[in-house]
Amino acid sequence: MGAVSGTPAAEARKDGRAYIKLSLDFLENHRTGPLSPVAKLTLIGLWMYCARNRTDGVVPAAYVRRVVRKRFREVFTAAGCWHHRECTTAAPCLHGVCAAGASCGQGVYVLHDYGKHQSLHSSTGDKPARDTRAYIKLSVDFLENHRTGPLSPVAKLSLIELWMYCHRNRTDGVVPAAQARKIAPGRIRDALTTAGCWHHHECTAATPCRHGGCTMAAPCRQGFAIMHDYRRHQTIHSDPxxxxxxxxxxxxxxxxxxxxxxxxxxxxxxxxxxxxxxxxxxxxxxxxxxxxSIPLGDNPAVSNAREGKPQREKPPSPSPSPQSQSRSQSQSRLGPRARHGGHDVADRLNAAAPEIPATQAMRRRVLARMVPDAVEVLADPHAGPIRHAQAQAELDRAAAVIAARAEFLDTGDVVENPKADRLFDPHGDTGYARRMAAAQHPLPVPDPVTPGEVRAMAFRLARDHIDAITRHGGRAPGSAREAMRAELEALFGDGVHQDVLRAELAAMLNGGIWAASKLRERLHQART
CATH class of the missing domain: 1.20.5 (Single alpha-helices involved in coiled-coils or other helix-helix interfaces)
Incomplete structure (x- = not known):
């Protein structure tokens, strides 16, 4: 340990990102231990959602139906990871468009003992008992950042287990090679090395790892791994x-x-x-x-509509003008404007065009988007046998990608299959890794045919565009999403291809343009 105790100045800087606390017994305790790796990561994602949105462990039912599969919802309920609370007129959930006078009726899910483990942002009088177990910090972008996002669920959990090992044994981010082989199999170790989650050091007489029976006089020669930026994220125990x-x-x-x-x-x-x-x-x-009147950790700039939050007293203000009074009265009569469609309509529209093709016709359309040249060659009767064989191999490889993607979304991993792996590497042993990497990327969206698919694609493109501008600091009005969706649906009806619309929306995103009328103007200028 003495050889690796020194750290560069850049690595000693404190990590300023928000984080959740993950107890060291998360992987094996009686409540979460029996869950599958994908279910564990889904539960971690729900905790991150609560930390990002400051809901104090409350998740709207509409969001749960959108991101959590039905079988995982049943597993979480059976394991006691949450409980459902109905939304009624007497006890509204007050999330989204739900108000005291008009309840949404959808209800919320309350995560088990969230206040005992994580930081709370509401000023409630009764504080839960503090959890005294040791924990590691997990940043709220762990599931989607550039380093750990592409990893499989099993690789993510292996990385979490390595961090827990370092905290339990107070190694400050150093993992012996023997322990790394015990926690993560070979392909997981290769994935972590490729992603830069750790780097390996050889154990020599000059730099011994000093784990087990290793000493400077008799090094074990097995080596050790140093976790990336462990000292910036976790608690250090080398110098109390x-x-x-x-x-x-x-x-x-x-x-x-x-x-x-x-x-x-x-x-x-x-x-x-x-x-x-x-x-x-x-x-x-x-x-x-x-x-x-402001407790520690409360952010006055973030509104919270949960029950029991006292309203902060404001200093007296001058009497408003008649114009402002009439404007406020008209706004109170109108009430909050609900977002178009809501989550239920979005779920139905997304079901009209799922990522994994549900029929053979949809499968052929997805293959045509993946390997258009191969489909064209196979349809040409004048192409030679060599070109036909090459095109058929490309088509078989694309079909294997669709099957691997479906398996990855269903189980969180891809089972090794020598027959399918040979399609990606016929003469080597990297076929499984290439097929696994291909399964982690979403399939191309086929061109919409039915009215439901047209409406679903228009809804997705408008939602992603407006949400991206809002994340980048834009001030899009409440009607911008619906206006953009209607404009995209009309352009699809006029025969504009989705690639053209995606490229134009990307250019508008760089300029921070959210107005739907600008999209048609830009397309007209590009044609002329």
Whole structure:
């Protein structure tokens, strides 16, 4: 361990991303241990959803139906990982368009003991008992970031298990080669190495791993692996005295900074008004609101419509003008505008064009998008036998990709199949790895034929475009999604190909353009 205790300055920087806490017994405890790898990752994804959206362990039923398979919902209920709460007029869930006067009737799922494990963002009076178990930190983008996102569910869980091993044994991110072989099989280790999740170090007399019977005089020669950026994410145990000193100094500096900020805020508030008496009263009122009624960890900029959250008292404001009064009255009469369609309509539209082809006709259309040249050669009677054989091999390989993709979505892994693997590497042993990599990429979307498929593709393209602009800081109005969907559906009816629309939407995304009318104008300019 002494040979690897030093870390570069860049690796010592603190990771500022949000995270969830994953207890070290997550993989084997009585509640989550019997779950399959895909079910475990699905449950982790639900915890990440609650952390990102600050719902304190409450997941809307519409979102659950959209992202969690039915058999996993039944497994979570049987294992006690959550419980369903009905949404009624007397007890509305207050999520999405649900209000006290008009309940949505869909209900929510409440995750088991979320408040005992994770950080809460609502100011409830009764705090649950603190969970004293050791844990590792898992960033909320773990399932989809560039390094771990392409990994299979089994590889993701193996990586989590390696982090848990390092925390339990206090190795600070160092895993002996023998332990790595015991936790992860060969193909998983190769995938982690390719993704850059760790790097291997040889065990020599100059740099011994010092695990087990390994010493500087008699190195074990097995080597060890160092987890990528472990010291930036997890707790370090190599120097507890230094950690305590850092925590003490950080607490002192934080207290001094908070006191200085309190004095600075008081002086700024006192100078806001011209009346000295009124200014001092307003400053005292605002200081009490800021520093007495806001619990630690609450973000005033993020709204939370859950029950029991007290409304923050505001200072008196000047009387509004007649124009603003009439405008507020009209808005209160209209009420919140519901998003078009809702999740139920989206589910029905997505079912009209699933990713895995449900019929032979849809399968032929997907193959035509994957290998158009091979389909054209096979349809040409004048092509020679060699070209026919090459085209048939490409078509068989594409069919194997569809089968592997269906297996990957259903089980989270792809079983080794020598017959199918030879289609990807006839003379080597990397066919399974190539087929696994191909199964992790979504299949191309075939051109829509039926009205349901046209409407489904228009809905998806409009949803992805507006959501992407909103994530990048755009201010799209509530009607932008429906306007874009209607425009895309009309363009599909006019015969515009989906590739042209996707390329134009990508160009509009780079410019931050969300208006549906601009799409037709840009297409007209491109044609002329």
């Amino acid at each position: 005295i230094r950690r305590q000193e850092q925590a003490r100094s950080a607490g002192e500096s934080g207290g001094l900074a908070k006191a200085e900020n309190r004095r600075h805020t008081a002086s700024e508030i006192a100078s806001e008004t011209t009346d000295a008496g009124g200014g001092l009263a307003y400053a005292s009122h605002k200081l009490q609101v800021i520093y007495s």
